[in-house]
Amino acid sequence: MPLTDVYVRNLKPQTKAYKKADGGGMYVFVQPDGKKYWRLAYRLHGKQKTMALGVYPQTTLGEARQKRDAAKKLLDEGVDPVRDRREASDRRQAEALNTFELVAREWHAAQLARWTPAHAKKILGSLEADVFPSIGSHPVSTVEAPELLAVLRKIENRGALEIAGRVHQRCSAVFRYAVATGRASRDPAADLRGALKAPARKHYAALGLDDLPDFLKRLREYDGEPQTRLALRLMALTFVRTGELRGASWEEIDFDNAEWRVPASRMKMREAHLVPLSRQAVAVLRELHDLNAGQPLVFPSRNGRGNVMSENTILYALYRMGYHSRATGHGFRATASTILNEMGFPPDWIERQLAHKERNSVRAAYNRAQYLHERRGMMQTWADYLDALCTGEKIVPAYFRRQPRAGAES
Structure with missing residues (x-):
């Protein structure tokens, strides 16, 4: 006869463990200490096996029967319910470890x-x-x-x-x-893909050619922190990214060869970048070296904790100079690129100076080995051009012209 809940509840412990069948291979196993366990006896591939279905009364008679019936369905499909349960348990554990x-x-x-x-x-x-x-x-x-x-x-x-x-x-x-x-x-x-809203293309605020003379004069007269003024001056001269400028260390600066070697770890594209330094850029760096004597960083934070200058320092300085929403540190790159292109310098030189990544790997390898001498001249021309704008000298744009090859018609 099938078991009832009252019958199972009233089963008393004996000196030896015993079991009472419910049907379909399921039984309640009563221990000498009075604990009662649901079990399922079954055979699979000629082997006798036992499956635990729970502990009474936490697992009721009805719940134990549901587990028995589910196990029976797996057995009808030739699946071992114990192994299936173990695999499910392993799966749950793996999922818990792999959130x-x-x-x-x-x-x-x-x-x-x-x-x-x-x-x-x-x-x-x-x-x-x-x-x-x-x-x-x-x-x-x-x-x-x-x-x-x-x-x-x-x-x-x-x-x-x-x-x-x-x-x-x-x-x-x-x-x-x-x-x-x-x-x-x-x-x-x-x-x-295609499910998200596309943001409007963002352009960094950048100064135009007509804005540069006034900006350079204001920068020369800037009465804030000397390091901030020099940072803006060096950014204008080299047009590196703001993060590359702020994180510069003295071990990257080669005064003898007038070069700034930015390691790959600090570059956006993860490729080392060599910046040829104009005479004006070297002068700025020497002034910074005197200003920050003993510091490993070119632009240390003024909080004295060994950090780099805050990313907002340059932006706030531009605001103070009257260029809120009109200029950003990153905008110097666009300004320089536009003017140098208008001067007639080859785009490859300019792109290499901007450290833009070349999509063609073969061309990229070639370009990395080229243009250093040419870029050095271009950067000196750019620095001289900014000085002329600042002093108000009359500038006759000396557009770059590639020299004809020997024997070619000019």
Whole structure:
């Protein structure tokens, strides 16, 4: 006869363990200490086996029967329910050890050799702020495109369209890493192409040729921190990126050869960059060297903690000079590029000086070995040009002309 809950509840312990059958191979196993266990006896491939179904009364009679029936269905398909349960348990444990956050942090750690500390901090910060709170605890293999889209929509809804796009790219990289390491089967972020709002193309505010004379005069008369004035002067002379300027160390500066060697670890494109220095740039650096004697950094923070100058220092100085929304540190690159192109300097020289990445790998390898002598002359011409603008000298643009080859008609 099938068991009843009352009957099971009233079963008393004996000196030896015993069992009472319910049917279909299921029984309750009563221990001498009074504990009662549900069990299922079955045969598979000629072998007698036993499966635990739970402990009474935490697992009721009805719940034990449901587990028995589910196991029977697996047996009808030739599947061992104990092995299936063990595999499911292993799967759950693997998923618990491979959440999106854990895999993302592992991916992030694997990229540190390629990134600057500031860039690495920015990437992890965006994931911690916008992604981990929503799907960080989810197994990376179970995250689907709609879940990720909901995360990105929250970022879009606060108007941060560019950040949403970058977070999308970073999540895609995490999923691809999970696929490569056997923790996921696909990248759901790939399904979201075209689903996000496209941000308006952003251009850095940059000075035009007509603005330069007044700017240079204001810079010469700048009465703020001397280091800030020199930073703006060096940025105008070299038009490197703001981050490359701020992080400069004296070991990168070669005064004897008038060169600034920025290591790959500090470059946006992760390629070392050599900046030929004009006489004016060398003079600025020597002044900075005297100003910051004993410091390893060219532009140390004034808080005395060994950090670099704040990223807002240059921007706030421009505001103070009256160029709010009219100029940015990065904008010097556009200004220099425009004017040098109008002067007739070859675009390859200018692009190499801007450290823009060449898409063609063969051409990139060639260009890295070229143009240093030519760029040195171009940068001196640029520095002399800025000095002339600052002093108000009458400038007759001396446009560059490539010299004809020997024997060619001029």
